[in-house]
Amino acid sequence: MSENQRIIEIEVLRYNPETDKEPSRQVFEVPFTDDMSVLQGVQYIKDYLDGSLSFRWSCRMAICGSCGMMINGEPSLSCETFLRDYYPARVRVEALAHFPIEKDLVINMEGFIEKLESIQPYIIPKEERTLAQGEYLQTPAQLASYEQFSSCINCMLCYAACPQFGLNAEFIGPAAMALLHRYNIDSRDAGKAERMELVNSEEGVFNCTAVGYCSEVCPKHVDPANAVNQNKTNSAADYFLRFLTPKGGAK
Amino acid sequence: MNKRRPYVRPMAGWWRKNPFFVEYMIHEGTALFVAAYALILLTGLVYLSRGEAAWNVWLEGLKNPWYIAFHWLTLAAMCYHTYTWFKIMPRTMPPVIVGGKRLPDFAITGSGLAVAATASLAMLGLVWGMAR
Ligand code: SF4
């Protein structure tokens, strides 16, 4: 052991669907060095202390979005959160809040995937173009208008930060709404009218009470709260415009 | 047999679990003071409609030290509410582009607070002028 190696306590919320009625806490003593992330601490547990511990990870560099956990109660990417910042206190890790726990630190993300699909996360062009007509051109300003909302890595930290999603799992939620907004304001897209139906729906933006914690925890500065709240305005406009325009806004 | 049995954690007491949520609840809670103050003014209006004598009774009531203390408390709550309201304002509006650059959050919050302060002072000056 190198001399700068210390021991930190990691408390993990464990849950085994085959044997446990409900989750319970288990504390592990993990030797660590200054360069070790919480993810590496959890990996140490799996490799040397308890091979049955389950968790998700892949890139170890804050880009795949799979290693999200509650770390001392805050939604965080465990690969970019460091053990040294908690030592000598104990660090508590738990599966992302507001999602059902599948096993240990693994959550059930089916609902989130369905939401992502439901917003039609692709460009719906105004009219068909042939290959010969070439690519869609866009100015730097047009790109800048939606770029921030396209940086999402689907880590779901924002959902773990959203009490309204916790209280109503049907709420379309921050990341899906940010992605919806990203396509709606893309100059190449013409699918806004279709997507607005979702924005206006029971599952839509008005579940949001502007807590704002989602934007606070987002590791990619997407500011999903901004997308949600801008769409409250859009939804209201959609509602009132139908009285003015012959075709109508929303259905 | 399917061995999956996803566990849904309870939400009871959610707002106590994170300092951010506690702050949010305080922010929302200060709105009750706004409502309370509106009720006070409304009562004043009712008394006014009953003639000068009734109005003076209401005015006299306002001089009660408890009432004055409550006013100070309401003022503090209102200030806090205003501050937190403008703090989240940048999150609720489309980006403001000035000279090709996006206006930073603190500029939006700052202008909001400045407008609120100016409007309040103007109101105070007006009412003060009328009362003298
Ligand atoms: S919006 Fe941010 S916090 Fe939410 S899933 Fe995307 S990257 Fe993660």
Ligand code: FES
């Ligand atoms: S492991 Fe990929 S984001 Fe953390």
